[in-house]
Amino acid sequence: MDAETVVQTETLTGEAEYSEDVTLKIRKMRTVDLIHRKRDGDELSPEEIRFVVDGYTRGDIPDYQAAAFLMSTYFSGMSDREVSALTEAFITSGSTLDLSSIPGTKVDKHSTGGVGDKTSLIAAPIAAAAGVVVPMISGRALGHTGGTLDKLEAIPGFRTDLSTDEFRAQVERLKLAFIGQTAEIAPADGKFYALRDATATVESIPLIASSIMSKKIAVGLDALVLDVKVGAGAFMKKQVEARRLAQMMVGIGRRLDKRVQALITDMSQPLGYAVGNALEIMEVSQTLQNAGPADLTRLSLELAGRMIFLGKVTKTLEEAREVAQARLLDGSGYRKFKEVIAAQGGNPKVLDQFELLPNATGAQEITTSRGGYVSGIDAELIGQASSMIGAGRNTKEDQIDPAVGVILEVKVGQKIEPGSILCRLYYTGEEHLEEAAELVEDAFRISQQPVDERDLILEVVS
Amino acid sequence: MDAETVVQTETLTGEAEYSEDVTLKIRKMRTVDLIHRKRDGDELSPEEIRFVVDGYTRGDIPDYQAAAFLMSTYFSGMSDREVSALTEAFITSGSTLDLSSIPGTKVDKHSTGGVGDKTSLIAAPIAAAAGVVVPMISGRALGHTGGTLDKLEAIPGFRTDLSTDEFRAQVERLKLAFIGQTAEIAPADGKFYALRDATATVESIPLIASSIMSKKIAVGLDALVLDVKVGAGAFMKKQVEARRLAQMMVGIGRRLDKRVQALITDMSQPLGYAVGNALEIMEVSQTLQNAGPADLTRLSLELAGRMIFLGKVTKTLEEAREVAQARLLDGSGYRKFKEVIAAQGGNPKVLDQFELLPNATGAQEITTSRGGYVSGIDAELIGQASSMIGAGRNTKEDQIDPAVGVILEVKVGQKIEPGSILCRLYYTGEEHLEEAAELVEDAFRISQQPVDERDLILEVVS
Numbered sequence: 063m064d065a066e067t068v069v070q071t072e073t074l075t076g077e078a079e080y081s082e083d084v085t086l087k088i089r090k091m092r093t094v095d096l097i098h099r100k101r102d103g104d105e106l107s108p109e110e111i112r113f114v115v116d117g118y119t120r121g122d123i124p125d126y127q128a129a130a131f132l133m134s135t136y137f138s139g140m141s142d143r144e145v146s147a148l149t150e151a152f153i154t155s156g157s158t159l160d161l162s163s164i165p166g167t168k169v170d171k172h173s174t175g176g177v178g179d180k181t182s183l184i185a186a187p188i189a190a191a192a193g194v195v196v197p198m199i200s201g202r203a204l205g206h207t208g209g210t211l212d213k214l215e216a217i218p219g220f221r222t223d224l225s226t227d228e229f230r231a232q233v234e235r236l237k238l239a240f241i242g243q244t245a246e247i248a249p250a251d252g253k254f255y256a257l258r259d260a261t262a263t264v265e266s267i268p269l270i271a272s273s274i275m276s277k278k279i280a281v282g283l284d285a286l287v288l289d290v291k292v293g294a295g296a297f298m299k300k301q302v303e304a305r306r307l308a309q310m311m312v313g314i315g316r317r318l319d320k321r322v323q324a325l326i327t328d329m330s331q332p333l334g335y336a337v338g339n340a341l342e343i344m345e346v347s348q349t350l351q352n353a354g355p356a357d358l359t360r361l362s363l364e365l366a367g368r369m370i371f372l373g374k375v376t377k378t379l380e381e382a383r384e385v386a387q388a389r390l391l392d393g394s395g396y397r398k399f400k401e402v403i404a405a406q407g408g409n410p411k412v413l414d415q416f417e418l419l420p421n422a423t424g425a426q427e428i429t430t431s432r433g434g435y436v437s438g439i440d441a442e443l444i445g446q447a448s449s450m451i452g453a454g455r456n457t458k459e460d461q462i463d464p465a466v467g468v469i470l471e472v473k474v475g476q477k478i479e480p481g482s483i484l485c486r487l488y489y490t491g492e493e494h495l496e497e498a499a500e501l502v503e504d505a506f507r508i509s510q511q512p513v514d515e516r517d518l519i520l521e522v523v524s
Numbered sequence: 525m526d527a528e529t530v531v532q533t534e535t536l537t538g539e540a541e542y543s544e545d546v547t548l549k550i551r552k553m554r555t556v557d558l559i560h561r562k563r564d565g566d567e568l569s570p571e572e573i574r575f576v577v578d579g580y581t582r583g584d585i586p587d588y589q590a591a592a593f594l595m596s597t598y599f600s601g602m603s604d605r606e607v608s609a610l611t612e613a614f615i616t617s618g619s620t621l622d623l624s625s626i627p628g629t630k631v632d633k634h635s636t637g638g639v640g641d642k643t644s645l646i647a648a649p650i651a652a653a654a655g656v657v658v659p660m661i662s663g664r665a666l667g668h669t670g671g672t673l674d675k676l677e678a679i680p681g682f683r684t685d686l687s688t689d690e691f692r693a694q695v696e697r698l699k700l701a702f703i704g705q706t707a708e709i710a711p712a713d714g715k716f717y718a719l720r721d722a723t724a725t726v727e728s729i730p731l732i733a734s735s736i737m738s739k740k741i742a743v744g745l746d747a748l749v750l751d752v753k754v755g756a757g758a759f760m761k762k763q764v765e766a767r768r769l770a771q772m773m774v775g776i777g778r779r780l781d782k783r784v785q786a787l788i789t790d791m792s793q794p795l796g797y798a799v800g801n802a803l804e805i806m807e808v809s810q811t812l813q814n815a816g817p818a819d820l821t822r823l824s825l826e827l828a829g830r831m832i833f834l835g836k837v838t839k840t841l842e843e844a845r846e847v848a849q850a851r852l853l854d855g856s857g858y859r860k861f862k863e864v865i866a867a868q869g870g871n872p873k874v875l876d877q878f879e880l881l882p883n884a885t886g887a888q889e890i891t892t893s894r895g896g897y898v899s900g901i902d903a904e905l906i907g908q909a910s911s912m913i914g915a916g917r918n919t920k921e922d923q924i925d926p927a928v929g930v931i932l933e934v935k936v937g938q939k940i941e942p943g944s945i946l947c948r949l950y951y952t953g954e955e956h957l958e959e960a961a962e963l964v965e966d967a968f969r970i971s972q973q974p975v976d977e978r979d980l981i982l983e984v985v986s
Contacts, residue, residue: 098724101598129588130723133595136563261592262560 093117093127101134108147115151119250125257132254132263140268145310146317148268152276155250159197159226161282164234166195169373170278171365173289174270174297174307175207177445178332180342181289182210184349184362185369187402188395190238192366192385194373197233198240199247199281203454203462206295206445208342211242212454216339216420216464220408238402248276267303271310275318285321285372287365288312292520293330295441301326301520308523321372323524327361328516331439331474334358338453338467338488340419347413350396357473357518363387364519366395420465422488426495428502433480436472438507444468444485447498447505451489465490468502475515478508555579555589563596570609577613581712587719594716594725602730607772608779610730614738617712621659621688623744626696628657631835632740633827635751636732636759636769637669639907640794642804643751644672646811646824647831649864650857652700654828654847656835659695660702661709661743665916665924668757668907670804673704678801678882678926682870700864710738729765733772737780747783747834749827750774754982755792757903763788763982770985783834785986789823790978793901793936796820800915800929800950802881809875812858819935819980825849826981828857882927884950888957890964895941898934900969906930906947909960909967913951927952930964937977940970 096110106114114131117123140148161168171186173179186196200210200222211222224232224241232239245252251273258264278286288311291297292304308324315322334355336345348354349362363386371382389395400410412418448454452463470485472478484506489495558572568576576593579585602610623630633648635641644662652658662672662684673684686694686703694701707714713735720726740748750773753759754766770786777784796817798807810816811824825848833844851857862872874880910916914925932947934940946968951957 094722094724101595101724124722125586125588126591126719127723129591130595130725133563133592133599134724137595137599257588260556260586261589262556262563262596263592 093123093131097127097130097134100131100138103138105141106144108143108150111144111147112151115148115155115250115254119155119253128254128257129261129263132258132261132266132269135268136263136266142310142313142317145268145272146314148272149276149279149314149318152248152251152254152272153280156248156280157246159230159247159281161195161197161230161233164195164230166193166237167284167373168195168197168282169285169287169369170196170198170281170283171287171289171369172274172278174274174291176291176329176333177207177295177441177448178334178337178342179208179289179291179329180213180334180336180346181358181362181365183213183343183346183399184354184358184395185365186238187350187399188362188366188386188389189369189373190236191389191394191398192370192373193375194237194369195233196238196369197229197281197283198238199243199277200240201243203449205456206442206449206454207297208337208339208445208454210240212462212464213339213342213346214240214406214408216343217403217408217412218418218420220403221406224406232402232405236398236401236405238398240402240406243277247280251276267307267310271307271314275311275314279318279320283320286315287368287372288322288324289361289365290324290326291329292326293328293441295332295445296329305521305523308521312523323368323372323522325361325364325368325519326521326523328518328520329441330516332441332444332470333361335470335473336467337444337448337469339462339464340421341467341469341488343412343419344416346399347396347416350390350399350413351393352390355473359390361518363390366390422465422467423490424488424492426487426489426499428484428487428499430478430482430484430506430508431480432508433478433482434508434510435513436474436476436478436506437509437513439470439472439474440505440507443501443505444470447487447501450494450498450501451487452491463490475513477512555585555593559589559592559596562593562600565600567603568606570605570612573606573609574613577610577617577712577716581617581715590716590719591723591725594720594723594728594731597730598725598728604772604775604779607730607734608776610734611738611741611776611780614710614713614716614734615742618710618742619708621692621709621743623657623659623692623695626657626692628655628699629746629835630657630659630744631747631749631831632658632660632743632745633749633751633831634736634740636736636753638753638791638795639669639757639903639910640796640799640804641670641751641753641791642672642675642796642798642808643820643824643827645675645805645808645861646816646820646857647827648700649812649861650824650828650848650851651831651835652698653851653856653860654832654835655837656699656831657695658700658831659691659743659745660700661705661739662702663705665911667918668904668911668916669759670799670801670907670916672702674924674926675801675804675808676702676868676870678805679865679870679874680880680882682865683868686868694864694867698860698863698867700860702864702868705739709742713738729769729772733769733776737773737776741780741782745782748777749830749834750784750786751823751827752786752788753791754788755790755903757794757907758791767983767985770983774985785830785834785984787823787826787830787981788983788985790980790982791903792978794903794906794932795823797932797935798929799906799910799931801924801926802883803929803931803950805874805881806878808861809858809878812852812861812875813855814852817935821852823980825852884927884929885952886950886954888949888951888961890946890949890961892940892944892946892968892970893942894970895944896939896970896972897975898936898938898940898946898968899971899975901932901934901936902967902969905963905967906932909949909963912956912960912963913949914953925952937975939974
């Protein structure tokens with residue numbers, strides 16, 4: 063650890079580093095004891111959690127002990143104090159981005175990942191247009207869910223690999239910049255994540271919560287709006303799990319003195335109509351011009367409103383919602399996004415002239431043989447189909463085809479006739495096309511009875 | 525694996541080896557999937573269990589995945605089919621001792637470990653004198669419990685490191701020989717045990733059961749009598765846990781075609797009066813001459829009787845008990861032990877002339893200030909005190925002092941007067957003596973009311 067990080071450590075925990083003369087033998091003995099207590103459901107102290115994280119990151123604790131610790135955490139869970147200590151230990155394992163020279167409250171928004179979820183690209187420009195400072199760190203697609211960085215990179219020339227200085231300068235000038243995760247931010251989380259992936263301990267709520275929160279807090283945020291997705295197309299399949307994750311992340315924020323609010327939102331059907339990188343940029347453009355799908359517009363405005371509220375632009379959430387609505391209607395969110403695209407090397411004209419975006423070479427219509435009401439559109443299957451024809455990746459090394467994807471023609475609740483088009487698959491090659499078409503067909507459920515609309519925003523945790 | 529082991533594999537499971545062209549990548553992917561399913565409580569197939577054991581033993585599966593597998597097993601448990609497959613996989617990981625050239629049924633006895641538990645040295649000679657073939661593989665002391673090998677080695681000259689050929693020849697000639705575990709027997713168990721020790725997964729009933737049973741079955745036994753200790757002085761503190769362990773081991777025996785019976789016996793107070801290696805050899809000698817403590821005699825005879833019954837010397841257990849009693853009373857068990865001592869290089873006269881055994885240089889009396897009835901003698905504290913003055917070891921590297929230990933002067937239920945001697949500490953040096961004396965004093969509970977005698981044999985699982 064370098065000197066700067068040690069200072070950061072003291073700021074957060076008020077504790078000194080462990081003395082270097084603690085022998086490996088004592089460390090090992092103690093590690094077994096900590097695993098034992100975690101296994102038996104005891105609460106570990108912040109110092110003990112930090113001992114495990116630092117020890118593993120430095121290589122003093124072997125990976126088999128870290129694996130046993132992770133699996134016992136999977137089963138025993140963690141208290142709020144433990145998961146906050148874990149988050150802090152991840153944060154202080156690397157360098158943090160110092161944005162304190164930039165005036166204003168720094169607010170980010172994070173989604174746990176969905177299908178057709180392009181709300182970041184709508185809410186962030188609206189919030190920035192309203193005066194919130196938004197240093198946005200985004201991720202890439204994996205599996206059936208999309209990633210904000212991949213969507214942005216569908217814009218020809220758009221650079222997501224800004225240097226820290228470029229990022230800071232742009233955030234100061236435009237109040238909004240987009241970059242990806244860097245290796246310097248929370249490296250312990252990266253090391254633990256790789257181990258979780260190999261040891262079937264990914265699906266642990268405290269481990270997910272600390273992984274997300276450490277990466278967000280390490281970039282110098284003051285506040286964070288979380289969108290925790292629940293349903294077939296999301297990582298969390300059940301609302302009770304999503305609620306626990308949301309509560310835990312909000313609790314971490316409270317303990318680490320960050321204002322955090324979480325929405326729990328429905329991901330049983332894709333958000334909006336477009337799934338696929340360039341296709342989603344088009345829908346973002348329409349939505350920022352107030353001509354987008356109702357569900358996408360509603361959720362993006364709610365997220366932007368909460369960013370504006372947490373960013374202290376307004377005194378109440380109700381006022382913040384009005385500001386968000388106004389920044390959408392007056393086109394300032396749309397203009398902000400264009401400025402940011404230009405600043406990061408992209409061509410802002412793509413938002414008006416969609417032919418400047420990568421375009422698919424073929425489209426296949428999926429029709430229904432039966433009439434009735436659309437009662438379900440399995441977001442996971444739509445996401446898988448889109449990924450299969452090139453919009454996503456199965457491994458981190460896979461290349462993405464920005465042009466391809468799916469555009470829905472109907473949403474849940476809509477009445478359809480026999481022969482109606484359900485959606486279109488946009489492709490550039492025919493590989494996996496038939497397979498993808500079958501998945502997409504399977505995704506639609508048709509009912510003879512009218513279907514009640516499902517709430518989009520299910521719960522708020524704050 | 526060598527050709528012999530493969531043959532053994534086919535005998536036990538009827539399956540061929542995995543083809544060598546299975547790539548490491550596929551193995552790793554599959555291992556995560558198996559950990560995931562074990563974590564979620566699914567039953568793994570015998571092939572899948574074997575895949576994990578073989579993969580880890582060969583080094584194809586990394587230790588962090590094996591650690592995650594062990595911790596998920598700790599929490600999810602194992603079915604009878606799974607734990608039997610685990611036991612088989614441990615057995616076939618190494619070489620097995622082929623005793624088939626020796627006529628007769630081979631029967632061993634195993635205790636999960638207690639304080640003052642010298643029943644092996646009484647039951648085995650009685651069973652051998654009755655005609656049962658007893659190839660006895662024993663362990664060493666660790667922590668507060670004693671080990672049969674250490675007790676035998678208190679006899680000057682006694683060799684426990686017989687070669688396989690010497691062991692086989694002695695078993696054939698005398699029907700009884702004692703050796704320790706060898707590295708060739710169930711090496712996978714050894715590798716997993718070391719990992720369990722470092723990952724807080726020792727206390728898992730299926731992992732304990734498979735570890736014990738694999739080592740026993742690998743030495744070519746036909747039948748096994750288990751003594752599962754329960755109480756303060758034992759590894760299992762609760763009868764329900766001891767029962768689950770006993771049932772699981774008996775179930776493994778049934779599936780692998782071995783006759784196994786288990787006694788669940790009380791270890792709330794030490795067995796007999798003597799705790800410490802040479803002191804216990806003296807008590808063994810007395811007991812084999814029918815002048816030993818009632819509890820030790822009773823349990824040893826019951827164990828010997830079950831060995832004789834499983835060894836098919838008699839048709840019924842009742843007859844077997846009578847044979848055991850007769851072999852005690854006619855002194856043939858005593859003579860058998862002397863023969864075995866002589867055969868393994870020891871001086872059999874030690875059983876008559878205790879001064880030939882290592883002797884302590886000092887003795888400290890522990891007396892009571894209050895009269896009443898002895899209501900409890902904490903076996904764990906007595907074992908710790910004895911170990912502390914040199915009779916046991918805390919790490920595998922510690923040297924043992926064969927002369928030292930504790931001799932109880934009272935047992936639970938006995939009436940005592942103020943000033944009565946509770947026990948004597950026998951020592952050769954004064955280091956830790958006061959500390960040990962305090963532990964021993966704490967071990968005794970005195971009540972004003974008469975105390976009901978606790979059953980020694982609590983349950984039989986067969």
